[in-house]
Amino acid sequence: MKIKDVMSKDVIICKPDDTLGHLADMFKQNHISGIPVVDNGKVVGLVSETDLIKLFKIPEFSNELWLPSPFEIIEIPIRNLVKLEETKKFFENMKVRPVKDIMTHTVHSISPDEELEDASTMMVKYDVNRLPVIENGKLTGIVTRGDIIKGLSAE
Numbered sequence: 721m722k723i724k725d726v727m728s729k730d731v732i733i734c735k736p737d738d739t740l741g742h743l744a745d746m747f748k749q750n751h752i753s754g755i756p757v758v759d760n761g762k763v764v765g766l767v768s769e770t771d772l773i774k775l776f777k778i779p780e781f782s783n784e785l786w787l788p789s790p791f792e793i794i795e796i797p798i799r800n801l802v803k804l805e806e807t808k809k810f811f812e813n814m815k816v817r818p819v820k821d822i823m824t825h826t827v828h829s830i831s832p833d834e835e836l837e838d839a840s841t842m843m844v845k846y847d848v849n850r851l852p853v854i855e856n857g858k859l860t861g862i863v864t865r866g867d868i869i870k871g872l873s874a875e
Contacts, residue, residue, distance in 0.1 A: 828842055
């Protein structure tokens with residue numbers, strides 16, 4: 721079976737200067753987890769939910785025992801309030817950052833006339849969940865792992 725038989729033709733795209741807030745809205749509204757980034761008609765990157773999630777840093781905790789002094793007990797709520805404000809500021813700043821800051825620049829693509837096996841081999845080799853479908857230098861579709869599974873079950 722060919723890629724063109726299973727690919728999605730109505731591709732939702734974003735631009736490098738779109739904001740991460742807009743990107744998150746696009747993921748939510750369209751129930752998708754990744755989008756090609758297109759600039760002047762050319763695919764210049766891919767951006768996924770994983771790229772967004774990587775922005776969140778998990779705090780590291782020390783294994784050392786910490787016994788607060790009486791002054792530190794008073795200080796703890798103040799520290800937590802400061803962290804809350806820092807977190808709010810982080811989210812506000814994150815929403816206005818451009819997609820180009822986090823997108824994957826290396827794009828692996830496939831032709832609509834290639835076989836499903838070719839796409840699955842590429843996805844495994846490059847550890848990607850989707851491949852832009854390019855024909856004559858233009859984005860004509862996108863194929864995901866789910867599309868391949870659907871194609872295999874239709875045979």
